[in-house]
Amino acid sequence: MQLISAPASPFARKVRVLASETGLLPRIELIDTAVLPVTHNEQVNASNPLGKLPVLLTDDGEALFDSRVICEYLDSLHDQAPLFPAEPAARWRTLRLAALADGLMDAALLLRYERAVRPAEYQWDGWVDGQLGKVRRALASLDAQAHELQGSLNIASISVACALGYLDFRFADLHWRQDAPALAAFQAAFAARESMRSTEPA
Incomplete structure (x- = not known):
């Protein structure tokens, strides 16, 4: 592959x-x-x-x-415990959290494009504020649901950890941990995994 x-x-x-x-x-x-x-x-x-x-x-x-x-x-290609749960209630909870993380990534990428790619004279403060609003609401929601992520290994925990890693990489000035202590605790533990350390962007 x-x-x-x-x-x-x-x-x-x-x-x-x-x-x-x-x-x-x-x-x-x-x-x-x-x-x-x-x-x-x-x-x-x-x-x-x-x-x-x-x-x-x-x-x-x-x-x-x-x-x-x-x-x-x-x-679908391995024999370990599935990272996409099959049981319906767990599956929809997990996919909902993963979708929230994906939306956070989308908003953060759009912010990155606006600031780094669009010429300064065409940048739109309203657009930036709108995407930042999505990021902050997603962080608040994930912080409230961090107990579902703590200690888990599934598509939701992986997605959230990668979304938060991107914020650290591109938007360190957001200081997101200040308002999301439970989420920060999850990230501290998950980021220590070898899979996260070996994929950290330079």
Whole structure:
């Protein structure tokens, strides 16, 4: 298998962490690239018409995209405890938390593009405030639900940890831990896992 991704992408990191935790990482060739909303990456576009990362090229020659789809596919390839719960109540709780983490990542990436890619004279303070609002509401909600994450290893805990890692990487000035102590405690423990340490962006 081949994973086309960007080392700084929190969505790609989520895939790499899950692959590491399930023992699948040695079976995956990592292909680093980069995409921006205003540029074309033909390698990525050929596999994902949306031009977004990550993309997994399976051994059968199929291209899978969207990190959650890739993660669920990888979760079907190992014999350990599943990281996507099968029991309905646990599954929907877990997927809801994972979706909240994905939304946090989306908002943070849009903030990053606005600040780092859009020319300064075209940047929109209202847009920035809107995305920051999403980030802060997601953090508050995750902090209130941190007891469901603490000590767990599943797609939700992996997604949340990667989202928070991206905030530390790109938005250290947010100081998110000040208002989310329970979430900070979860992150401190989860970030110590080898899968997280080995995928930390430089």
